[in-house]
Amino acid sequence: EHEWAANYEILPGKEKVVSELRRLAKDADQIFLATDLDREGEAIAWHLREAIGGDESCYRRVVFNEITKKAIQEAFEHPGEIDMAMVNAQQARRFLDRVVGFMVSPLLWAKVARGLSAGRVQSVAVRLIVEREKEIRAFIPEEYWELFADLSEAGKPATEFVKFQVTKEAGEAFRPSSQAQADAALAKLQVATYTVKSREDRPTQTRPAAPFITSTLQQAASTRLGFGVKKTMMLAQRLYEAGYITYMRTDSTNLSNDAVANCRDWIESEFGKRYLPEVPRVYSSKSGAQEAHEAIRPSDVTVKTTSIAGMERDAERLYELIWRQFVACQMPNADYTSTAVVVVAADMDLRVRGRILRFDGFTRVQPPASRKEEEAVLPEYQVGQVLSLTELDPVQHFTKPPPRFGEASLVRELEKKGIGRPSTYAAIITTIQDRGYVNLQNKRFYANKIGDVVTSRLVENFPNLLDYGFTAELEEELDQVSGGQRDWKKVLTEFYQDFSGKVEKASGEDGGMRANDPTMTDIPCPLCGREMQIRTASTGVFLGCSGYNLPPKERCKQTINLISGDEVVSVNGDEEEESRILLTKHRCGRCHTAMDSYLIDSERKLHVCGNNPDCDGSEVERGLYKIKGYDGPVLECDKCGAEMQLKTGRFGKYFGCTSEECKNTRKLLRSGEAAPPKMDPVQMPELQCRKVDDTYVLRDGAAGIFLAASQFPKNRETRAPYLDELLPHQNEIDPKYGFLMRAPAQDPEGNRSLIKFGRKTKEHFVMTEVDDKPTGWRADFVDGKWLEEAAPVRKPKPKAKAKAKPKAKAKPKAKVAARKTPVKTDPEPSLASED
Template sequence: MIKLLLIESPGKLRKLAQILGREWIIKASMGHVRELANDGEDSLGFDLSGDTIPCRYEARGSRGKKVLAELRQAVKQSDQVYIATDPDREGETIGWHLQQALRLKNPHRVTYSEITPQAVKAAVSKPRKLDQSLVAAGRARDCLDKLVGYKGSKHVVWKLNNGAKSMGRVQSATLHLLCQREREILAFKPQDYWSVWVEYGEGFKAFYRASGKPKAVHPKEPTDAPGDKKVPESDRVTTQAEADRVVEIARNNPHHVFSVEGKTAQQSAPPPFITSTLQQAAGQKLKFSPDKTMKVAQSLYEAGHITYMRTDSVMLADSFCQAVRSYLQTHDPQNLPAKAKKYKSKGNAQEAHEAIRPTDVHQTPDSLNVSGDDAKLYELIWNRTVATQCKPAELQKTRVMTQAADTRWEARGQVVTFAGYTKYWNNLSADSQLPVLKKGQVLKLKKADSEQKQTQPPPRYSEPKLVQLMERKGIGRPSTYAPTVKTLKERDYVGVLKGKLQPTALGLELDGALEQLLPDLIQPEFTAQMEAELDQIAEGQKDWEVYLNGWHRSYFAPALDQAAKKIGTEVVVSQSGDGRKSTGRKGAKNQSVPAKLTKFNCPKCKEKMGKVPSKSKKLKADHFLKCSSEACGAVMFWNPQGKKYELPYAERPVDPEAFTNHPCPVCGALLEKYRYTKEGKQKEMLRCSIFEHRKGKCKEVAYFQGREGFWSPKFGNLEVAST
């Protein structure tokens, strides 16, 4: 009996073939194979006129058609079909699309969170049916995102005529967080203050306490970064005269120990990694962007080294916890607690999933046969996971108050007396050991002085910190964090300055306009509520068509109408990055048709194209072309090399003759021919046919034409087979 296993990524093919054996045919869908058609009102591909939502799906481009044709042939050759797309909402939806496109009557749905013989064989031995509630939530998300993105972009963003290309449900709420912080920074006014301190001959430093009482300490969650970067300082003194007065008291009076407090404290390990915390830790420790972190994690997952990397659950399987305890018993018995540690996820986490962990704890970073970025990220995951099952760290904390006349000074110290989990994951502040002191002890003053400082504006967010904020605010889900940040950068709404995300003038202007035109939609709480509604659909508590129709009729359609009236009759004012006010266009008739028509006809509907000015640094010219037809809205950009206007790459018709029979050495998709001009000569090269991959994991896949065929600087000569 021949069994067909349908998966998403071709990177898993070899590993799964080794596990399942010859009686299995394994085929990859290359991710999504179908998408909503670009037809109907505003090219949505679905209708919102009735109580139901009829959706029109089509193959995702020529690649999707080719993949589906190959999968149909594989279905004919097999007796049973198993759908093993990724174990999340998106994977369930892709599985449903495969069922529909391939006309599968009773496919078996299997899921596994790690590509190991035990997990995969257990999954195929106990298949289930597709979860229609998860599918409904996935379809609702697709329709909701296209509804907001297409209608919002066409009827609001494009009419601003400022070069902005799009808005989105998650994208715009995330941009708003960045712009809010930027406006706080612009409005910030620094203030001078002084920190006053004394240094004693006994070998420690103490800081002025104006109240005479120890400074309150607010407990905080352990972070993913070792060391406490906050510089200790005194209570703030607001004038130079007051600072000088306190220093003089310190210099002219004897000092003694007023009080000594010591206590033993314990600190437990942070929980195992979920998607957001992995992205944060990899950003802080390895300087990986969220997008890079997910690509490296995908590689480790496909190789069978870690569990599935898109998860919001901190749960660890009991069997794995026992395996870690066995490892510690052998290699670090002093760190073995009495019982395994259990971690509890937030209320909206998918508890059926596990946290991100190694598939085999005995596969240590030193023994795993990987290198480069894969090795770095695996070591991070392995260390964090083992740390979660270790004993807490034990700390000896000391606080000393000293006194001179009527002024008091405070010194703090901390010593790790038992490393515990920090042997594998050190997130403690640096030790600062104080000498042994007694109450009433006379101290020798070595130095007393003050340091002038300035209050600092709130910092901009790094990519890991933004992901942390998105998770805390409930914006998006594990699979959307990295793509959202990437989109904001690609749209030129956000730039990177000294490792921090800074909104561009275009991003600030767009956010300012949306704050007036669609104020609810960009609020994190509003977006988080939509995510909660999608979760209820996934749990079978809501009908997705009822929800989407209701949301559109009660909120979105009226909001768009109101925004259109504001654009048509009012001046849209937004705050630019330099604090100046910028004014949008006024008058409805100027918004539907770009100001200056050109001689170029739209390649889609043949109407005239209009020239729209743009300051975007991403463009090769100071403008782009936009179709004058409201029903079309196509845009074209100038290509200086070809000396012509072109549609966005994703919208250009694909030449089927460009495909070759050679697979991409990274992702397995077919290579395509690409012709270009160099030094006045026409040349040809081969590259991955998946556009998204060429920007990411397949960007180094390039075979150039030589005398003896095609060759690659990284992958060597291409074995040319007859075609």
């Protein structure tokens, strides 16, 4: 209805930065906007121009792919204009993401569980992991065997053997499905004669890989260096900002002519002309890639890892990976002679492969990742030659389910399906974990049960939103907007018209989104004896009493925490570890899906169908079980000195005191650290709430101290306290806030000081307001002293039609009006300070 008009506001705390930019821009002839070269960078440049204001003809847009003197000079010599098509594409993406989030998240709260949210791209990424989880649960591993024979040449020591594998029996593929079949084959091989049937030698080549784009860099860093996606992008950002590599968010394998020429010159000088292809190698990018961008490469090919200064070791390792990939991509193929030898024994064929490197080519710089057995140098076997059996080696295997996604493989799958863009991959990986829908254990993704439930509901009610093809098409439409081929508002309107109708239908009671109904069990409630139910919340799976929904007088809120009894694949586990874990799991009697296991107590284990709550299969196994002891992080309780352990509640993870008498808790910050200890609430019965019939309590939270209604959560009124309201209670307030009691109680105009908290600085300060508007005066506590910042001098507006008087010269005091000056205060005798 507002034609997609956005209302942008300056972030709190950034007003001074914008004011300073406006001041500097006022007298400038030209203003250069040098933000990143992608859509986000273009949008930031536009936001800057809008915030600063002034004559638009003064603004110039400059872009460069690398932070080097040459690139920056060339950019400033050829400035351009802001590309509004790119800005509109970025705006459209933000609108789409907000429409989905703002409209679907409340629906999930109402229908599934509180605290849930949905995202346009993130929900599709979660679906990939959830569907893979379902494939794994449904998979039933099957046994099979492989047979190997260690064969040596006559007259040579038995230790100089070559391992052959049995590949055929009676002309058919050899794959025994039981030990009995494998033993029968072993019996024949024990007495057989081993004769070389054939030998094939042929030349083969290996080509170097293309230079890195964002997704392939993330995958290579994960595989070769063990880095997560987020860490890779953080290190790449630092290398880019230091001028060592080109821009790291790109989907193009394009290389500039200068970069290729410099690389070829370096290769020739280091290795000679033999290592230089006749013509430069060119790599094609996928359709839709931004060819104006370059691949990720070193800014200067002559700078090796040993020449990098001021970077941590991991950044150096990432630079070396990028440098080697870039140099290798302009070198010739590696040449091999590949050999395949077939030996016949009874009615069985045994085969071995090997290859010999003839010319190293690009592998001189970038060794390829290959299996060691393929690099074996085989003896010069002759057809008809008889070999001696040294040992037979039967190996049992089980068929493997589809592999779990890791960070790198998930990025590869997203890219393959056209979901997301280079600038969003790292954010997608982080967000889906932060929201609790999936978790990363031992570098593998596991779908949490709540992620399973949410995905099934979204697929049922918003098939387009969770459809891989539709999401990819929407990305292509945004690319078209960026290229000026489509109108961004039309794209948004078309999406919204269809989407809003589906939201309305899903919100209804009849035919709407299915509720997250619990599953009944025959486990009695330890409090009231009613049956317990399996419930799924945003914090996990637990047992809750079926009497929870009864009238208040009969209601039972008893719950039992369930401890997961399932194994996860270890970091160094082999390829079949997942199969062995699946073989140990119970199978649901209704749908044959692998069941999830939970310990109720030391004598009962609950097996729940992996398709719960859509399948109500469950069973209780009795025995003696050892509940694994707590092995997580611990803190000392600031209230009683006992141990605090990391726990999970309805609102997420937190630290809770283990003492039964102490109920102290501390919030877990997003950084993974415990929030600072909070002071006990201070009752202030003399302060009446402004909106409700209640009195205030002084509380301590993540955003500093504040006044809140004493009957929370019934009354939710809060506000900032005035300093003079706290002084009568200073002996009750935690000593760590003693410095606040010594702050100026009022400004020079006599206005009362308000205690505020800066979310960016994480520090308290005092300020004053008149009619709920800041006066501009404030004081900050710096180096043990309170420093005042005076309010700006406001000149009275001239009356209408009156002649303007000549401006008087500013008095010396006006020049230092914004300077911070120390305030002399008397020491507070009755309240200690931690400064």
